[in-house]
Amino acid sequence: MxxxxxxxxxxxxxxxxxxxxxxxGDKSISHRALMFASLAIGETLIDGLLEGEDVHATARAMQQMGARIEKDEAGRWRVHGVGVGGLLEPAVPLEMGNSGTSTRLLMGLLASHGFQASFTGDASLSARPMARVIAPLSQMGASFTARGGDRLPILMEGAHPAVPITYRLPVASAQVKSAVLLAALNTPGITTVIEPVPTRDHTERMLSAFGVDVTIGEDNTEDGDGARTIAIHGPCDMTPCTLTVxxxxxxxxxxxxxxxxxxxxxxxxxxxxxxxxxxxxxxxxxxxxxxxxxxxxxxxxxxxxxxxxxxxxxxxxxxxxxxxxxxxxxxxxxxxxxxxxxxxxxxxxxxxxxxxxxxxxxxxxxxxxxxxxxxxxxxxxxxxxxxxxxxxxxxxxxxxxxxxxxxxxxxxxxxxxxxxxxxxxxxxxxxxxxxxxxxxxxxxxx
The missing domain is CATH 3.65.10.10 (Enolpyruvate transferase domain)
Structure with missing residues (x-):
């Protein structure tokens, strides 16, 4: 660096x-738009994509794993996806820069792919803990070797097939929720996230736009207290669409x-x-x-x-x-x-x-x-x-x-x-x- x-x-x-x-454009939605479009088979058009360094880190990572991403003369982004499970093992480390969102969501996305991927970042990102994401993804079968136990650089060995889980968020975190849901896309069976406090729901909304059946409900068990549940039955097929951020x-x-x-x-x-x-x-x-x-x-x-x-x-x-x-x-x-x-x-x-x-x-x-x-x-x-x-x-x-x-x-x-x-x-x-x-x-x- x-x-x-x-x-x-x-x-x-x-x-x-x-x-x-x-x-x-919204940064959270821009990250997800690029990732999800890369998982759909065919071309997705994206208007209004944020063109900051964090989002570019996501775009580079998806390109390294086989997606074709380009900006046309009208300023729209065209993404040609490879399908769920169709990503290629990255030949070099995925450089995340300062983007914690890119890192945590991609760790989830790749946790259910049967290959290795390493994540690196700048000094600020390398000081940020990743334990909250590592914990549920490890339950799904992925393994991690990280500096200090949970800091970048991180080497991840994905699981294929990964194991579906029911995971109750210990703290409110849209990134942790999203990481588990993205791992679920290529995991056979039903993976459920329980969130006691509602968090950003961009992942659920956009997955539905790409044709994924996302089931939203309440945890009405004795200890559930009516907490929100989000479930995905994988593996999923995703269809391209046109998005405005x-x-x-x-x-x-x-x-x-x-x-x-x-x-x-x-x-x-x-x-x-x-x-x-x-x-x-x-x-x-x-x-x-x-x-x-x-x-x-x-x-x-x-x-x-x-x-x-x-x-x-x-x-x-x-x-x-x-x-x-x-x-x-x-x-x-x-x-x-x-x-x-x-x-x-x-x-x-x-x-x-x-x-x-x-x-x-x-x-x-x-x-x-x-x-x-x-x-x-x-x-x-x-x-x-x-x-x-x-x-x-x-x-x-x-x-x-x-x-x-x-x-x-x-x-x-x-x-x-x-x-x-x-x-x-x-x-x-x-x-x-x-x-x-x-x-x-x-x-x-x-």
Missing amino acids: SAHRFSTHRFVPQGPLTGRIRVP PGDPSSAAFFAVAALLVPGSDLVIENVGLNPTRDGIFRVLRAMGGSIEELECREVGGEPVADLRVRHSALKGVEVDSAIAPSMIDEFPVLFVAAALAEGRTVTSGLEELRVKESDRLATMAAALSAVGAGVEERADGLVIEGSAGRPLAGGGPVATRLDHRIAMSMAVAGLASTDGVAIDDAAPIATSFPGFLKLLARAAQ
């Missing part, structure tokens, strides 16, 4: 955010918070995916007093979509129910920025998962916000933030982003709502999920 070159950047107060913008709500969240915080802002963010398992950030911002209006509500590719009109608002601190965390787990860093300028105290809890993202997002955001003048208390499972009641943050920096794209973009928003601007130590990781972020932010704030 080559040494990372840091790219410092300073974000300063600008004018109000106005006009209409469109954020890139809605705008990424995680990307939209940065602009929504910026518009709420910068006086005079009145911004429309077009084509935002509002899957109920992903829209928690907008619900919480509304509860804080944020003016976020849904326009032109519609359905795109099986996913609910709307244009969001966001206007500057006086926010109030709230206690965020931990039950909403799975629907906005990636958006907490930018929520912390909104809380830093709200009136009163915002309390978050149940966020232990943020300790093992691209960085320890609780510690990193606590340090970053404290460095630019916010009042922050770090707890084991969340942050408590004393808001400024709308007064700009002092600013400063450069703050450490720990190679984490969401930390970098969140502190960029903090810079817009500061007196002296906020410098971050590295803007380069933003390209992993939002390549055009800097240009779009500058355009919206003209």
Whole structure:
């Protein structure tokens, strides 16, 4: 792996955010679109695919295993799949870059194929634990050799045939759920995942679009407490289709918070995916007093979509129910920025998962916000933030982003709502999920 070159950047107060913008396609859906299209026999057309580094890592991996993936002159992606069970053993390690989603989903996908595959990644990804995925996939028959037991690089020996299992998620995780369901596609018999807390359901929705019979129900056993069950009877056949990827709500969240915080802002963010398992950030911002209006509500590719009109608002601190965390787990860093300028105290809890993202997002955001003048208390499972009641943050920096794209973009928003601007130590990781972020932010704030 080559040494990372840091790219410092300073974000300063600008004018109000106005006009209409469109954020890139949803990253979670883009990953799945490429993987599932590679498993269908025939050609799938994909519009709106996110073209960040993380999604490119998925595309390269699927190409290494036999899928043909190309972009046509109209900007659509054409994927010629090889069928479930038709993937080829990769001749070289699958380089995942910074993409935890690519890694965990591909580990699941390949766990039921009878060949070896090795996974490598950058320094940030290589520090992230993979035990939550390794545990159920090992029960299905796959074996793993990993640095430190659960860190990249990882060598996986897939099982063929794999063993169907019933797996109850010990913690809410859409990636773990999806890894098991993807392994089930090439596993004879019924594999069931039980999730006590609902998580992102993009996998279930998209598998159905590709012709897979996904059975959704409730666990009504004595200890089931009505938990959600998702079952797949493998092996499955997948049929090609035409997909449109809605705008990424995680990307939209940065602009929504910026518009709420910068006086005079009145911004429309077009084509935002509002899957109920992903829209928690907008619900919480509304509860804080944020003016976020849904326009032109519609359905795109099986996913609910709307244009969001966001206007500057006086926010109030709230206690965020931990039950909403799975629907906005990636958006907490930018929520912390909104809380830093709200009136009163915002309390978050149940966020232990943020300790093992691209960085320890609780510690990193606590340090970053404290460095630019916010009042922050770090707890084991969340942050408590004393808001400024709308007064700009002092600013400063450069703050450490720990190679984490969401930390970098969140502190960029903090810079817009500061007196002296906020410098971050590295803007380069933003390209992993939002390549055009800097240009779009500058355009919206003209």
